[in-house]
Each structure stands twice: as C-alpha cells, then as structure tokens.
Amino acid sequence: MERRVNARSRLIVIGGDAAGMSAASQARRLRGSADLQILALERGHHTSYSACGIPYLVGRTVSSHDELISRDPETFRRDFDIDVRTGTEAEGIDLDRRTVTVRTAGEGAVEEPFDELMIANGAVPVRPDLPGMDAPGVFGVQTLTDGIAVREFVDTERPRSAVVVGGGYIGLEMAEAFVQRGMEVHLVEAAAEPMSTFDPDMGRLVHDALVKMAVQAHMSEPVTGIETGPGGAVRAVVTDQATYPADIVVLGLGVRPDSGMARAAGIEVGPTGGIAVDPRMRTSAEGVWAAGDCVQSLHRVSQAPVAIALGTHANKQGRVAGTNIGGGYARFGGVLGTAISKVCGLEVARTGLNEAEAESAGFEFETATLESTTRAGYYPGAALMTVKMLAERRSRRLLGAQIVGWENAGKRVDVLATALWNSMSVEDVAAMDLGYAPPFSPVWDPVQIAARKLAEAM
Amino acid sequence: MERRVNARSRLIVIGGDAAGMSAASQARRLRGSADLQILALERGHHTSYSACGIPYLVGRTVSSHDELISRDPETFRRDFDIDVRTGTEAEGIDLDRRTVTVRTAGEGAVEEPFDELMIANGAVPVRPDLPGMDAPGVFGVQTLTDGIAVREFVDTERPRSAVVVGGGYIGLEMAEAFVQRGMEVHLVEAAAEPMSTFDPDMGRLVHDALVKMAVQAHMSEPVTGIETGPGGAVRAVVTDQATYPADIVVLGLGVRPDSGMARAAGIEVGPTGGIAVDPRMRTSAEGVWAAGDCVQSLHRVSQAPVAIALGTHANKQGRVAGTNIGGGYARFGGVLGTAISKVCGLEVARTGLNEAEAESAGFEFETATLESTTRAGYYPGAALMTVKMLAERRSRRLLGAQIVGWENAGKRVDVLATALWNSMSVEDVAAMDLGYAPPFSPVWDPVQIAARKLAEAM
Incomplete structure (x- = not known):
C-alpha cells in the first residue's frame, strides 16, 4: 500500500542531533520545499555533532569542538531549507490537536502545528541523588555543551586530580582524556569489574590493564557523596570505602531514553523505557515517528527490545524514518549490541x-x-x-x-x-x-x- | 555411513608444509600411533613454515628464518610420532599397488606402501622461458629455502639495485622489502596496472601510491630477457621498452598447482590445473586425499572451481582432510578469493x-x-x-x-x-x-x- 503524501505538509522534528537531523535531511532529499515544510527544534546550541567525540575534545586529541560538528544549523537552513531553531525546547505534544508546545529561551510558549512529527530528543544521563552532585566541578558529558564545559574547565582551572564515576565506555574514555591532560585519575565503579556490558572475566582483563596505566581503578565501591570545599566547589568523591580528592568529577553512569514527553502524550513506551517503534520507526501514534536514543530497538539475538544509546543506531534509524517520511520505504533491521572503545591503547x-x-x-x-x-x-x-x-x-x-x-x-x-x-x-x-x-x-x-x-x- | 578405520593403517603425506602437516597432525590427534602410522615426505629442508613471511625475512622485519617455522621436523617426530623425512621427494604414485616411489637425496628410490595417501605438494612458480632466467642473482621466492637464499644474497652481496618482476601480492611485498634494505627498486609488470586480481581502476590507486614511494613502477612492460655480466651473474632486466639495472632480480609471477604427479597417477585434475577434490578433500581415487596449493577449490560466489595458493586455505583444507582421515567428519566450505597485503603502508x-x-x-x-x-x-x-x-x-x-x-x-x-x-x-x-x-x-x-x-x- 502506498503512503499518501499530503500537498505541502509540515514535519516537526524534536531534537537536532544525529537521529533528528538524519531524518530531516533524508526527508528533504525525497520531498522538496514545495511539498514538505520542516521545522527542527533543538534545546541546545548545536546540531548534528559527534557526542562520541567529547572525550577526545577534553583530552585535546581534537583541538576544537567545531571539528565534532558535522553540520551546523546554518548549513541545514541554507542547504536543506530546514527551519532549525536552537535554544528551543518542545514542552509537550498534543496528538488530538496535532501541535507541539514550543518554548524558545526568553520567550513565551507557542503552539506549532504538525502533520508529521519526528521525536528524537535523545537520552537523559543517570544522575544519582546524592549530596553534592550539583556542585561546581561536577560534570555530565552527554551533550556537546557538556563537553565544551569540561574542556573549558580543564583548560582554565587546571585541575590536578579527577574522579570518573562509572567504569563503562564513557568512563574509560574520560579517564584516558584526563590521563592525557596530565591529571591524577581515579575511576570509581560500583560493580566488581569495569565494563559491565562485558562478562566479569573479560572486565577483569580491562581492570588489570587499567592498573598498569596511570588510572587508579576502584571497583566495588559505590559512590556515597561528593565533598565540597569552602567555595562550594567539588573537593572529593566519597565512596563506601574511601575518599578520593577531586578537582573535577565526571559522571559516566549511563543514560536512559528521554521518553517522558512522548509517554505524557499517550505514545506507547516499551518495557525498556524507550519509545516503542516498528521497523519503519513508526510510534503507536499515526504520523508520529521516533528514532535514536529515545527509542527501543529489537535485539536480533535475544529478540527482545533493548534501549541502546549509540550514534550509529541514531543515524541509521533517523535515515530510515526520513526515508519513510519522505514517501520512500525503509526498515531498521535491529541491533546486536555491538560496541567498541579504547582506553590508553x-x-x-x-x-x-x-x-x-x-x-x-x-x-x-x-x-x-x-x-x-x-x-x-x-x-x-x-x-x-x-x-x-x-x-x-x-x-x-x-x-x-x-x-x-x-x-x-x-x-x-x-x-x-x-x-x-x-x-x-x-x-x-x-x-x-x-x-x-x-x-x-x-x-x-x-x-x-x-x-x-x-x-x-x- | 561410518568410515571403516583399519587396524594400524599407514598414511603417507606428500609435502611437509601447511596443508600436509595440518592434515598429518590432525589425523594424529584423532588416531594414535597404534592405529595409524604416518610418513611425511618433504623435498625441502623445512616443515610447516610461513611462506607469506618470506618478504619480511628479506626486509629484515623478521630477523631469522627460524621465526617463520611453526613446527620443525623434530617436533613432529617427537610430539606427533610422525616420521618426517626432509630432502625426500615423492617421484610417483602407483594407485594399483598403493605405493609411492620415494627418493631421498643421495640415495636410491624405494617404494613406500600406503593405505591412505595425502597429496600436499603445493605449487610451482611460473618462470617464463626467457634468456638469462637461470643466471645467479635471479630468484624465486616460493619456498623458505628460496627466501633464505635471497636474504643471504642481500646480506652478503649488498646489491644496490633490485628489479621485481610481477606486480601482484608477492611482487609488492618484495618491493617493500628491498626498499627497506635501502636498494633502488624497479617493479616491472606486463599489465597496465599492478594487482591484476583488482579492477584496473583500483590497481591504478596502487600504482599512484607506488609512484610516491621509493618504488619505480613500470607498467605495461613485459620482460623480454635478463642481461648478465662478465661473470654470468645478472646485470639488468630487459623489457620491451627499457633496460633496468639489477644486482638482484626476484620473480613474482604467481604459481600454478603442482598436480603433475597426481595426474600421471590417474587422479582427476580439474580445469584450473588443480587436483579435483570434494568438500571432504577426497580426490577421485579411493583413499587418496589432497589439500593446499595443489588442489582446486569451489568459489562460493561464482560456484566455479578456482586454484588459489594461500596458506590460510592450505591450513584449513589440511585440517579438514586430517579430520576425515582420522575418522571424523569435516567439510571445506569453499573460498571467496579473499586476500590482503601491504606495501610501504x-x-x-x-x-x-x-x-x-x-x-x-x-x-x-x-x-x-x-x-x-x-x-x-x-x-x-x-x-x-x-x-x-x-x-x-x-x-x-x-x-x-x-x-x-x-x-x-x-x-x-x-x-x-x-x-x-x-x-x-x-x-x-x-x-x-x-x-x-x-x-x-x-x-x-x-x-x-x-x-x-x-x-x-x-
């Protein structure tokens, strides 16, 4: 059955990173401006950047954050006729009226109507509710804005000691970055071995290697709090066993799909917390699509849904959604949980x-x-x-x-x-x-x- | 149907490199000495070596030829109870009498009886019939003995200019080796581009890269002869267009299956010149197996037989044959023509x-x-x-x-x-x-x- 394509319909894209902008640009390739109007909303300042590159920005492997940006908003406006609005957040979706409530920083909220809606608002970092978590010097590293802040802090404040909380991919990569910046680095992890997506015997090999590097790895030590100094800035990370001095703390505890707004709108969210989509990236709501870190995907081996936040899936899924929105035909084939990383070689x-x-x-x-x-x-x-x-x-x-x-x-x-x-x-x-x-x-x-x-x- | 395993039968293996010794050792793993006697004949001096490592021996990337030997004859005798005879050549196979005519250097020929026969005598290098081809300083690089001779020549004679004839894998690798040894290197190839197993547009990229390296590549220049100096040693390589000074010449013109003895015995040889085998590595003769560079394999994409001389196939096929000879069950899955190489990065x-x-x-x-x-x-x-x-x-x-x-x-x-x-x-x-x-x-x-x-x- 062929999809009916409206004359001059309007697509709103929530989220201007990998999934959202892949979808928007692919839809544009298939449907010209006379046929499809595209409005893309990005709460941050940047579009289509490599979040995976943040540790390399901090470690000075990459000199400027510009290098991590694949296409800036101006490029999307000029080359794709996509109305990209940064600093602009979607606050709610009304499926009956087919509108999104949109607020641009410093302005009032407005209702923007859509024919097709693409939800690609990513993931939210896990932040434990512990004393001191909001102290200056404690950073997440999820968005490019986060990454720029960490780089800026290291460049200007010259911290000498760093504590990385969480021994997963991002934790290891940030540990490497801080080693490269010449800091004393502690890596603190609640589990017995780093890399919890690996079996413990393989995680043990990573642990052994870390010990030989300049990273001091502390396993089986849940963080219990953050100690702050006289000015309120971070001074140390406290675990159930020790206190580690910290001029800077980075949280690498993973993320969960940012599916709250979709759920509130009545769109189905799966058992993983990710928005449920079919292989064409359709949600449970007619004309509403979703892709990237906010959705769940089918794992081809377990045949169960999983939520895996990874740029490579976001790009592929966004392209699939964009092809379908553009009147083409594409299906996402599912995931295998493939991941790769390196720490100090x-x-x-x-x-x-x-x-x-x-x-x-x-x-x-x-x-x-x-x-x-x-x-x-x-x-x-x-x-x-x-x-x-x-x-x-x-x-x-x-x-x-x-x-x-x-x-x-x-x-x-x-x-x-x-x-x-x-x-x-x-x-x-x-x-x-x-x-x-x-x-x-x-x-x-x-x-x-x-x-x-x-x-x-x- | 189960294969009948004789009490104390005798296996003769012709060829002591990858295919032959993989088969022999795998058969031994499955059948002990009381059950199976194994005689392995190798015309050269070495067993189970990495022929692919020869360019790195010559280039001094590898310091000694010992490093290229995976298991020497003594190891096979001691650990596998395999009667390995080096400097010993099989001269003929008599399928009716089930014997192999065997000649050890300096001794008379003897008839050795077999119950099972494994043919793994490899390939013979292509040597054009041109004047000067047998001059001192002209080398093939097929066997470890060849490789040791080239290394020795370069170490002692200190040649300043080298000509490599043939722009395939081995030609490129030898060119790299000679560059590493500080020589002026000419690569001469009859075809329009190097790497004839690649499409010309991809070969062109290799050509362009060679030009930027210290390798002088001469394409579309068939070799017409070898010039020798006063003492009879090589002095230059002559093509249809030019003469290139050469203190050493290496021939890298490929190989063809060494299937003559098998054919003479009445064993089926395929259209590629390789011995015809089924997926269990059985030849057309009962109880006669073959593997490695001397056989042809099924190409999984073209579904046609091909003869590809490569250690990785020889190892796998030898293991399959050895498993079957040992009373187990294994099939060779065919080839894809996969190959990889590098030249100066x-x-x-x-x-x-x-x-x-x-x-x-x-x-x-x-x-x-x-x-x-x-x-x-x-x-x-x-x-x-x-x-x-x-x-x-x-x-x-x-x-x-x-x-x-x-x-x-x-x-x-x-x-x-x-x-x-x-x-x-x-x-x-x-x-x-x-x-x-x-x-x-x-x-x-x-x-x-x-x-x-x-x-x-x-």
Missing part, C-alpha cells in the same frame, strides 16, 4: 549477548575464551588479544562475543557482528575465508581460532 | 569477484566506489581508504569488494568476506550493527557507506 569491543544476557534470554550456551595475537607472531607489533565467544547448544549458533586486546584487536568485532547478523554457527565462523597476511593476522584469525575452540567444546 | 585487500570475474561468471552487476576515512574525520590518524563494491542486479546480492587505503583500511575486507559468505544484499550490509567509536571508524563505517551508495545506484 587497550581496545575493548563486544557484540551480541554476554553470559548474563544470554541466560536472561533463556539460551543454553557454551563459552570459549582464547588468547592470540593481532598479527603473525613473528611480525613486529603483534599484540595480545583475548576473544570470548558464546554459542547456543544444539544449534551451535554464535550468540555473542567480547574482545579485549591491544592495537588492531577491537575492530575484529565487526566480523562477529556480521556473523551474528546472519545467525552463523561457530563452525561456519571458523571456516570462513578471511584476509590473511602476516602484518594483519595469524594464519588463522583469532576470531576463527576462538570459534574453532568453541565448536570443539560443544 | 598502503593496504590492499579484496574478496569475492572483481569485474572481469563477475562478467566471466555471467553476472549482471552494478558497481560503486567510495572514498572515506579509517577513523572519524576529526580523530588523529584518520586515513583515506577507497572501497569498491560489486552487486548483482535484481538480487542486489554483494558479489565482491576491493579496498585500497592506508593504516587500518585493509582488514575491513573481513566484514565483506563474511557478508559474501552469507550471500548478503548490499542493503543488509549497510544496515548492520558494526562497531563505532571515533578512533575506529566514522559513524557509518566506510564499507557501509559504500554498500549504501551501491544500493542507491541499483
């Missing part, structure tokens, strides 16, 4: 399900862990890497994989993500024809030796 | 079919070529890479891919090899959940942008 990557997730999804499975090298053992730069894999009993199907290793280890996760996407058995993974030459791999790629080992264990 | 990789191969296989297809970067554009070390992809019309199935780029470009071919293994469409390749973080990739991995571009072109 240590690369960590995962895809699919870890042990806890596989158990929770009801799988019976075996695991195998293998240590190999990134290049032929005799080739200079051959670095250690550990691969752990899970496969389902009987079907022998790969369920997930985790990699911890040094240079050139991490991106091998893509082979396993591709294998998962295709529901491959571990035997087939071991059998594949992957690229081999001594500077790139041992004659059997480590991911294949691991798959072989797992096949033999089943 | 430039990485080249390919998988599946190139344009000429796709045409010859009767496919109708589209292509797309895309330039992107190996990391997020703003992240230091982001390097250019070009991806070319082919997909079948109608089915939109990926048929092949080629990558030319700088650090971290090449191994991305594995994602596309995995996609090919699973007959994925280009839309699905673009949709997958691959690992993203700024040090590793742009937010859309280059292979996915290329797939998207190709999808849009179809």
Whole structure:
C-alpha cells in the first residue's frame, strides 16, 4: 500500500542531533520545499555533532569542538531549507490537536502545528541523588555543551586530580582524556569489574590493564557523596570505602531514553523505557515517528527490545524514518549490541549477548575464551588479544562475543557482528575465508581460532 | 555411513608444509600411533613454515628464518610420532599397488606402501622461458629455502639495485622489502596496472601510491630477457621498452598447482590445473586425499572451481582432510578469493569477484566506489581508504569488494568476506550493527557507506 503524501505538509522534528537531523535531511532529499515544510527544534546550541567525540575534545586529541560538528544549523537552513531553531525546547505534544508546545529561551510558549512529527530528543544521563552532585566541578558529558564545559574547565582551572564515576565506555574514555591532560585519575565503579556490558572475566582483563596505566581503578565501591570545599566547589568523591580528592568529577553512569514527553502524550513506551517503534520507526501514534536514543530497538539475538544509546543506531534509524517520511520505504533491521572503545591503547569491543544476557534470554550456551595475537607472531607489533565467544547448544549458533586486546584487536568485532547478523554457527565462523597476511593476522584469525575452540567444546 | 578405520593403517603425506602437516597432525590427534602410522615426505629442508613471511625475512622485519617455522621436523617426530623425512621427494604414485616411489637425496628410490595417501605438494612458480632466467642473482621466492637464499644474497652481496618482476601480492611485498634494505627498486609488470586480481581502476590507486614511494613502477612492460655480466651473474632486466639495472632480480609471477604427479597417477585434475577434490578433500581415487596449493577449490560466489595458493586455505583444507582421515567428519566450505597485503603502508585487500570475474561468471552487476576515512574525520590518524563494491542486479546480492587505503583500511575486507559468505544484499550490509567509536571508524563505517551508495545506484 502506498503512503499518501499530503500537498505541502509540515514535519516537526524534536531534537537536532544525529537521529533528528538524519531524518530531516533524508526527508528533504525525497520531498522538496514545495511539498514538505520542516521545522527542527533543538534545546541546545548545536546540531548534528559527534557526542562520541567529547572525550577526545577534553583530552585535546581534537583541538576544537567545531571539528565534532558535522553540520551546523546554518548549513541545514541554507542547504536543506530546514527551519532549525536552537535554544528551543518542545514542552509537550498534543496528538488530538496535532501541535507541539514550543518554548524558545526568553520567550513565551507557542503552539506549532504538525502533520508529521519526528521525536528524537535523545537520552537523559543517570544522575544519582546524592549530596553534592550539583556542585561546581561536577560534570555530565552527554551533550556537546557538556563537553565544551569540561574542556573549558580543564583548560582554565587546571585541575590536578579527577574522579570518573562509572567504569563503562564513557568512563574509560574520560579517564584516558584526563590521563592525557596530565591529571591524577581515579575511576570509581560500583560493580566488581569495569565494563559491565562485558562478562566479569573479560572486565577483569580491562581492570588489570587499567592498573598498569596511570588510572587508579576502584571497583566495588559505590559512590556515597561528593565533598565540597569552602567555595562550594567539588573537593572529593566519597565512596563506601574511601575518599578520593577531586578537582573535577565526571559522571559516566549511563543514560536512559528521554521518553517522558512522548509517554505524557499517550505514545506507547516499551518495557525498556524507550519509545516503542516498528521497523519503519513508526510510534503507536499515526504520523508520529521516533528514532535514536529515545527509542527501543529489537535485539536480533535475544529478540527482545533493548534501549541502546549509540550514534550509529541514531543515524541509521533517523535515515530510515526520513526515508519513510519522505514517501520512500525503509526498515531498521535491529541491533546486536555491538560496541567498541579504547582506553590508553587497550581496545575493548563486544557484540551480541554476554553470559548474563544470554541466560536472561533463556539460551543454553557454551563459552570459549582464547588468547592470540593481532598479527603473525613473528611480525613486529603483534599484540595480545583475548576473544570470548558464546554459542547456543544444539544449534551451535554464535550468540555473542567480547574482545579485549591491544592495537588492531577491537575492530575484529565487526566480523562477529556480521556473523551474528546472519545467525552463523561457530563452525561456519571458523571456516570462513578471511584476509590473511602476516602484518594483519595469524594464519588463522583469532576470531576463527576462538570459534574453532568453541565448536570443539560443544 | 561410518568410515571403516583399519587396524594400524599407514598414511603417507606428500609435502611437509601447511596443508600436509595440518592434515598429518590432525589425523594424529584423532588416531594414535597404534592405529595409524604416518610418513611425511618433504623435498625441502623445512616443515610447516610461513611462506607469506618470506618478504619480511628479506626486509629484515623478521630477523631469522627460524621465526617463520611453526613446527620443525623434530617436533613432529617427537610430539606427533610422525616420521618426517626432509630432502625426500615423492617421484610417483602407483594407485594399483598403493605405493609411492620415494627418493631421498643421495640415495636410491624405494617404494613406500600406503593405505591412505595425502597429496600436499603445493605449487610451482611460473618462470617464463626467457634468456638469462637461470643466471645467479635471479630468484624465486616460493619456498623458505628460496627466501633464505635471497636474504643471504642481500646480506652478503649488498646489491644496490633490485628489479621485481610481477606486480601482484608477492611482487609488492618484495618491493617493500628491498626498499627497506635501502636498494633502488624497479617493479616491472606486463599489465597496465599492478594487482591484476583488482579492477584496473583500483590497481591504478596502487600504482599512484607506488609512484610516491621509493618504488619505480613500470607498467605495461613485459620482460623480454635478463642481461648478465662478465661473470654470468645478472646485470639488468630487459623489457620491451627499457633496460633496468639489477644486482638482484626476484620473480613474482604467481604459481600454478603442482598436480603433475597426481595426474600421471590417474587422479582427476580439474580445469584450473588443480587436483579435483570434494568438500571432504577426497580426490577421485579411493583413499587418496589432497589439500593446499595443489588442489582446486569451489568459489562460493561464482560456484566455479578456482586454484588459489594461500596458506590460510592450505591450513584449513589440511585440517579438514586430517579430520576425515582420522575418522571424523569435516567439510571445506569453499573460498571467496579473499586476500590482503601491504606495501610501504598502503593496504590492499579484496574478496569475492572483481569485474572481469563477475562478467566471466555471467553476472549482471552494478558497481560503486567510495572514498572515506579509517577513523572519524576529526580523530588523529584518520586515513583515506577507497572501497569498491560489486552487486548483482535484481538480487542486489554483494558479489565482491576491493579496498585500497592506508593504516587500518585493509582488514575491513573481513566484514565483506563474511557478508559474501552469507550471500548478503548490499542493503543488509549497510544496515548492520558494526562497531563505532571515533578512533575506529566514522559513524557509518566506510564499507557501509559504500554498500549504501551501491544500493542507491541499483
């Protein structure tokens, strides 16, 4: 059935980052200005930026925040005829009247009518309700504005000691950034090992590596509060076991989908807290779409909904929504939970399900862990890497994989993500024809030796 | 149907490198010495070595040839109870009497009986029949003995100019090695561009890069002869257009399967010149197996037999044969023509079919070529890479891919090899959940942008 395209309809996009602006620009590519008017609302000051680049901005790996911006509001206005309004927040959605209540900083609220609505307002950072959390010197690092503030603080205040709260991706990346800025760095994590999306035995490898770096890692230590100094600024982070001096504190405790406004409007929100969407990125409300960190996605392995805040999904989902809004046809294929990061040269990557997730999804499975090298053992730069894999009993199907290793280890996760996407058995993974030459791999790629080992264990 | 396993049968393995010794050791793992006697014949001096490592031995990236040897004959004798005889050549196979005629250097020929026979005698290098080809200073680089000879020659004779004949993988790698040894290097190739397994437009990129390196590349210049000096040693390489001074010449013109003895014995040889085998690595003769460079393999995309000499196939096929000889069950899944190499920092990789191969296989297809970067554009070390992809019309199935780029470009071919293994469409390749973080990739991995571009072109 073909979608009816109104003559000159109006699209409102809530959120001007990856998902929202991908959708808006893709819709524009398919429908010209005479056919579709597009209004994009962004509460912050920036559009289409790489939030993943924030740690590198802080660490001075990237010199200016301009480099993180893929397209600024003026570019969208000029090249895409999209009416981008920054400093402008959507406060509510009225599905009956088909309007959004919009407030621009310093002005009154107005009602903006829409024919199509794209919700892409992202995620909100988890902030524990503890004393001192709002003290000057305590930062989140979710938006580019946050990132610029941290960079500015480090550049001007020259903090000597930093505490990073949370040992996940963003925590590790911020720890690296602060090490690069020459600070004493403490990483505080409530769980027993860093990288809680990894199995503890793989997280342990990260922990061991951190100890050898300039990062002082404190595991199994929930934060109980923030100590402030005479001027009210942060002075230390207090855990249930110790107090760590801090001229700056960064919270990397993860995010949750910002789905409150959608829920209030009567749009269905799933069990993950993310807005429920179908593969075309349609919400439960007619003509209302959603994409990015605010939605939940289907996990292709567990077949359960998950909420994963990641720019790569936001971009893909936004493009899918934009194609459909533009009258085209596209479906989002779901996620695998693939993620990759590095901290001071240590690369960590995962895809699919870890042990806890596989158990929770009801799988019976075996695991195998293998240590190999990134290049032929005799080739200079051959670095250690550990691969752990899970496969389902009987079907022998790969369920997930985790990699911890040094240079050139991490991106091998893509082979396993591709294998998962295709529901491959571990035997087939071991059998594949992957690229081999001594500077790139041992004659059997480590991911294949691991798959072989797992096949033999089943 | 279960294979009958004789009490104390005898396996003869012809060829002691990757395929032969993988088969022998795997058979031993499954059948103990009381059950299976194993005799392995190697005409050279070394077993189980990395022929792919030879350029790095010559370039002094690897200090000693010992590092290239994975297991020496003594290890096989001691740990696997395999009777390895080096300097020992199989001269003929008698299928009726079930014997191999064996000659050890300096001794007379003897007949060795077998119950099972494993043929793994590799490939023979292509050597054009031109004047001067046998002059001192002209080398092949196929066996470790060849490689040791070249290294020795360079170490002791200190040649100042080198000519590499042939612009394929081994030619490029040897050119790099000679550059590293401080020589003036000419690369001479009969075709219009280097890397004939790539499309000419991608080969052109390699050519352009070579020009900027210390390698003087001469394309479209067939070699017509070798000039020798007063003592009979090589002095120059002559093409149809010029004469290039050469203190050393290396031939990198490829290899062909060494299937003559098998053919003479009445074993079926396929149209590629490789021994015909089924997926269990059985030849047309009962109880005779073959694996490695001497066999032909099924190409999973063209569904045609191909002869590809590569250690990674030799290892896998040898293991499959050894498992089956050992009474187990294994099948070789075929090849994709995946290959990867580097020359002075430039990485080249390919998988599946190139344009000429796709045409010859009767496919109708589209292509797309895309330039992107190996990391997020703003992240230091982001390097250019070009991806070319082919997909079948109608089915939109990926048929092949080629990558030319700088650090971290090449191994991305594995994602596309995995996609090919699973007959994925280009839309699905673009949709997958691959690992993203700024040090590793742009937010859309280059292979996915290329797939998207190709999808849009179809």
